[in-house]
Amino acid sequence: MTHAMEITREAVAGGLERARYVTNERVTMAIYLALALEKPLLIEGPAGAGKTEVAKVIAEMLPSELIRLQCYEGLDEARALYEWNYQKQLLRLQADEDQGLSWEQVSEHIFSREYLLERPLLKAITSVRKAVLLIDEIDKADEEFEAFLLELLSDFQVSVPELGTLKARARPVVVLTSNRARELSEALRRRCLHLFIDFPGVEQERRIIELKVPELDQRLAAEVARFAGAIRKLGLRKPPSIAETLDWARALVRLGVRELDSEAVRAALGVLLKHEDDRAKVESKAASLATRSR
Amino acid sequence: MNKLGDSLLAFIGELRAAGIGISVAESIDAMNAVTAAGLERGPLREALAASLIKDEADREAFDGAFARFFGAPSRARGIHPVQRGQAESAAGGRALPGETPIAAQPAKPRAEAGRPQEKISDASKLPAAQGPSHEQRDQVEGSAESGDTHEREDEPSDRRSTEFGPGIEAARVARMRTLERTPFERYSDLEYDEAREALAPLVRRFRIRLGRRLSAAKAGRIDFRRTIRAATQRGGVLIDLRRRARRRRHLDLVILADVSRSVRHAAGLMLELIAGASGCFRRVSAFAYVDHLAEASFEQGHLVTSPALDLYARSDFGRVLAELWERRTGLLTRSTLVVIMGDGRNNRRPARADMLREIARLCRGVVWLNPEDVARWGTGDSAIEQYARWVDALLPARDLHELQAAMLRVA
Numbered sequence: 001m002t003h004a005m006e007i008t009r010e011a012v013a014g015g016l017e018r019a020r021y022v023t024n025e026r027v028t029m030a031i032y033l034a035l036a037l038e039k040p041l042l043i044e045g046p047a048g049a050g051k052t053e054v055a056k057v058i059a060e061m062l063p064s065e066l067i068r069l070q071c072y073e074g075l076d077e078a079r080a081l082y083e084w085n086y087q088k089q090l091l092r093l094q095a096d097e098d099q100g101l102s103w104e105q106v107s108e109h110i111f112s113r114e115y116l117l118e119r120p121l122l123k124a125i126t127s128v129r130k131a132v133l134l135i136d137e138i139d140k141a142d143e144e145f146e147a148f149l150l151e152l153l154s155d156f157q158v159s160v161p162e163l164g165t166l167k168a169r170a171r172p173v174v175v176l177t178s179n180r181a182r183e184l185s186e187a188l189r190r191r192c193l194h195l196f197i198d199f200p201g202v203e204q205e206r207r208i209i210e211l212k213v214p215e216l217d218q219r220l221a222a223e224v225a226r227f228a229g230a231i232r233k234l235g236l237r238k239p240p241s242i243a244e245t246l247d248w249a250r251a252l253v254r255l256g257v258r259e260l261d262s263e264a265v266r267a268a269l270g271v272l273l274k275h276e277d278d279r280a281k282v283e284s285k286a287a288s289l290a291t292r293s294r
Numbered sequence: 295m296n297k298l299g300d301s302l303l304a305f306i307g308e309l310r311a312a313g314i315g316i317s318v319a320e321s322i323d324a325m326n327a328v329t330a331a332g333l334e335r336g337p338l339r340e341a342l343a344a345s346l347i348k349d350e351a352d353r354e355a356f357d358g359a360f361a362r363f364f365g366a367p368s369r370a371r372g373i374h375p376v377q378r379g380q381a382e383s384a385a386g387g388r389a390l391p392g393e394t395p396i397a398a399q400p401a402k403p404r405a406e407a408g409r410p411q412e413k414i415s416d417a418s419k420l421p422a423a424q425g426p427s428h429e430q431r432d433q434v435e436g437s438a439e440s441g442d443t444h445e446r447e448d449e450p451s452d453r454r455s456t457e458f459g460p461g462i463e464a465a466r467v468a469r470m471r472t473l474e475r476t477p478f479e480r481y482s483d484l485e486y487d488e489a490r491e492a493l494a495p496l497v498r499r500f501r502i503r504l505g506r507r508l509s510a511a512k513a514g515r516i517d518f519r520r521t522i523r524a525a526t527q528r529g530g531v532l533i534d535l536r537r538r539a540r541r542r543r544h545l546d547l548v549i550l551a552d553v554s555r556s557v558r559h560a561a562g563l564m565l566e567l568i569a570g571a572s573g574c575f576r577r578v579s580a581f582a583y584v585d586h587l588a589e590a591s592f593e594q595g596h597l598v599t600s601p602a603l604d605l606y607a608r609s610d611f612g613r614v615l616a617e618l619w620e621r622r623t624g625l626l627t628r629s630t631l632v633v634i635m636g637d638g639r640n641n642r643r644p645a646r647a648d649m650l651r652e653i654a655r656l657c658r659g660v661v662w663l664n665p666e667d668v669a670r671w672g673t674g675d676s677a678i679e680q681y682a683r684w685v686d687a688l689l690p691a692r693d694l695h696e697l698q699a700a701m702l703r704v705a
Contacts, residue, residue: 009337029331029340036330039323044350087534094531189348190317193327196350 005062007035015061021053022200022208030195031058040153040174042138042192047179048241049197055134055175062173065127068134069120071141077148081158083117111162122166125158130170138188139181146188153191200242202229208242213249223260224249228272230289236278248272262287298333299325302342305363309346312355316346335364545658546629549580550618551590552636554609560665560691561635565590567697568633579625583636585610587617609639611677612646619649622656630657635691637666638678645677651684660684663691663700 005011012032016023031054034041043051059066069080089110096106118126124133138146152158156168176192178184200208206225209216216224224245232239240248251268252260265286273279282289306321323345331341339360347356520536549568551561565580582590585607618626626632632653654660662685664671664678672679682688689700 009331025336026340026343029337030344033327033330033341033344037323037326042348090532186315186348190320192348193323193344194348195344196353 007032012061016057019057019060020211021057022204022211024204027054027195027197030193034175034193035173037193038171038173040176040192041195042176042178042184042189043195043197044178044180045197046199046239048239048243049199050242051177051197052134052136054195054197055132055136055177058173058175059132062130062132064129064173065131066134067120067124067127067131067172068136071135071137071139071145073140073142075141075145077145079119080145080148081119081121082160083119084111085115085117089115113163116160116163121152122158124172124174125152125156125166125168127172128169131172133172133174135174135176137179137181138176139178139184143185146185150187150191153188199229199232199239202226205229205242205245209246209249212246213253215253216249217258220252220257220260221249224252227260227265227289231272231282234281234285236273236281237275238273238278240272244272265289298328301363302328305342305359306346308359308363309356312359314347314352314355320346320348338364545575545631546627547575547578548618548625548630548632548657549578549590550587550614550632550634550636551580551582552584552609552611553582553590554584554607557635557637557665560663560697564635564663564691564697576629581618583609583611583614585613587614587621608641608643609636610643611636611638611640611681612644612649615646615649615653619653622653626653626656628656628658632657632660633663634660634685635663635665637664637676638662638671638681639675640677642675645680647677647680647684650681654684654686659686661686662688663697664688665691665697667692 005015009028009032012035013028016028016031030041030043033039035058041054043054045051055068056066092110092115093106096109101109116122120133124131135149138149153174156171157165159165176188199205202222202225205228206222209221209225210218213221228240228245228248248268248271251271252264255264255267257264257267266283269279269282269286273282302325303321306316306324310316324342327341327345328338331337339357342360343353343356347353515537517536521532521534524534524536525532547568549565551565552558553561561582565582568578568580580590581587588602650660662678662681666676666678668690670676678688689696691697691700
C-alpha cells in the first residue's frame with residue numbers, strides 16, 4: 001500500500017494527472033481545498049459532465065476506499081446511516097429465552113454494535129482510514145434527508161440513540177453531487193465548498209479522448225471533440241455526456257472510420273444520442289456539422 | 295486582523311452588496327481557503343469562488359467583483375505594457391508580492407481604489423508572521439512573472455470554452471432565477487412560455503412533498519393476523535413484521551382560477567402546477583372563470599375551457615360563487631379543499647361574500663391565492679377584504695417563487 005499522500009496543490013494536480021483525469025484549474029483548486037480544509041465538496045453541473053468521476057478520482061489519488069451513497073426519492077436514515085439487525089436481535093431473544101437473563105442484560109446485548117447494520121454514512125464515519133464518501137445526486141433525495149445530513153457534514157458525527165454520538169475517527173472526504181432537479185437548501189450550501197462542472201471545452205475534451213481512447217487517430221479525436229461540443233449547443237433533449245463521447249470515439253475506431261463525414265456520423269449516432277428527436281435533429285444537420293468540424 | 299484579512303472582508307462586503315448571501319462561517323472558510331491556496335491571482339480567484347460562491351448563477355457577479363477588487367488583466371490587456379511595468383515596479387518595491395495584482399489596478403476612479411493603494415504602502419511594514427512565510431514569499435515573487443504569462447495563456451482557453459457548450463447551463467440557471475422573481479403582471483408571452491418550461495422540476499417537487507404529506511406514516515400499523523401467518527413459516531418465530539397497507543387520506547380539490555387579462559399568467563401556471571400533481575388527490579376539478587364558471591383542462595399544453603370564456607369580459611366573482619353553489623352537490627364535501635386564484639377585483643359588482651361563507655362551511659377549507667401586490671389589496675374595486683373574512687388562508691402569489699411557496703403551504 002502506498003503512503004497516504006501529502007496535501008499540496010502540486011500533489012493534487014499531479015495526483016489527478018496520474019489518475020488520468022483531465023481537468024482545469026478550477027476543479028483542481030476545489031479538490032485541493034476540500035482536502036486541505038476538510039470540508040465537504042458540493043459539485044453541480046449538467047448530467048454527464050464528470051461530477052461523479054471527481055469522487056472516484058479522489059479515492060484513486062489518495063488512495064482510499066470509496067463509499068457511495070446513491071440518493072433517491074424516499075431515501076431514509078435506515079438506508080443511509082444504520083439499521084438494527086432486527087432479525088438477528090429476535091433470534092438472539094429466542095435463543096436466550098430459557099437462560100433467565102434480566103432485561104438490562106438482554107437489552108445491553110442486543111443493542112450493541114454487533115446488531116447494527118452499517119449503511120454507507122456510518123461506514124464512512126467509523127472507517128479507521130480516511131474514506132471518500134460520495135453522496136450522489138443529493139437533489140434526488142427528500143428535503144428531510146438533506147436536513148439530516150447537516151449534522152454529519154458540519155461535525156462529522158452522527159447520533160445513534162442507543163449507542164450515543166459516534167464521531168469520525170478519520171474525517172472522510174465528502175463529495176456531494178447534484179443535477180439541480182431541485183434547489184438545495186442554503187444551509188447545505190453553506191457547509192460545503194462549491195464547484196460547478198460544465199461540459200469541457202473542445203480542447204479539454206480532445207485531451208480526454210486522446211487519453212482514454214488512444215487508438216483513435218489524433219486528428220479524428222479533435223474532430224470528435226469539436227463535433228460533440230457543437231451538438232451540445234443545439235439544445236438537445238439530452239446532450240451527450242463525456243462518457244458517451246468516449247463510447248462514440250471507440251465505436252468510430254471499431255468501424256474503422258478515417259474521416260468524420262456525414263456518413264460516418266450517421267453510422268454510430270445511436271451511441272451518442274439517446275432520443276429519437278435529438279437524432280433526427282442532428283442527422284438533418286450532420287453534413288454541415290461534420291464539414292464545419294474540419 | 296491583518297491586512298489581507300481586512301481586504302478579504304472588504305471583498306466579501308462587496309459581494310454581499312452585489313446580492314450574494316455570504317455567512318460568517320463562509321467568510322472564515324474563505325480565509326482558510328486563501329491560506330491554503332496562496333496569493334497567486336489564479337488560485338486565489340478559484341479558492342475564493344469555491345468557498346464563497348455556492349451557486350453558479352452568482353459566478354458572473356463574483357468574477358466582476360474579483361476583477362474590480364483585485365485588478366483585471368483581461369479587461370486591461372489593451373494597455374498591457376504600462377500595466378505590467380506598474381506591476382513589476384510594485385513587486386520590486388517590496389510590496390507583498392501576492393498583492394501585486396492589486397497594484398496592477400491603475401488608479402481607477404473607483405471608490406475602493408484608494409484602499410488597495412494604501413495597503414501596498416503599508417504592506418512592507420507587515421511583520422512576517424502575519425503575512426505569508428518567507429519561502430512562500432520567495433516562491434510567489436519568483437512566479438510573479440510566470441504567473442503573468444500563465445494568465446494570458448489562460449484567456450484564450452476561457453474564451454474557447456464560452457464558445458462551445460459550457461456556460462449554457464449556468465446561463466439558463468441565472469435566467470431562471472430572474473424569471474422566478476419577476477412578478478406575473480410584468481410577464482411577456484415569451485417569459486410565460488419560459489416559466490412553463492421551468493415548471494417541470496417544480497411540479498415534480500410539488501408532487502413529492504404533497505404525496506408525502508397526504509400519505510399516512512410510512513410504516514403503517516402492524517397487521518397482527520398476517521404477522522402470525524408469516525411466523526408460522528418459521529416455526530412460530532416472529533421474524534418478519536407485516537404491516538397494514540397505509541390508507542390514503544382523501545382530498546378533493548376544487549380550483550377556481552381567474553383567467554381574465556389581469557391575472558391570466560398566474561392562473562395558467564397554477565393550473566399547470568396542480569395538473570402535474572393531480573395524482574395526489576382523489577379528484578381534481580379545475581374551473582376557470584372570468585364572469586362565469588367554465589371547466590378547465592389542459593390539452594397539449596394549452597388551457598382549454600368549456601364552455602369557452604370571453605377573456606376580455608369583466609370579472610364577476612360573485613356570479614361565479616353563485617354558480618359554484620348551484621353545482622355543490624357531489625362537488626363540495628367535507629374532504630374538499632377549494633383553492634381560488636384571483637385578484638378579487640369584481641368591477642363593483644355584488645361580491646356575494648355570503649356565498650363564500652356558505653361554501654367554506656361546507657368544505658374542508660378555502661384558500662385564496664392573490665397574484666396582486668399586497669399593498670394594492672383592498673384598493674379600488676378590489677373586494678378581497680370582504681372575501682378574506684371567510685377564507686382559511688389568504689396568500690400572496692405575485693411571482694413564480696411566491697406561487698411555489700404558497701402552493702406548498704396549501705398542501
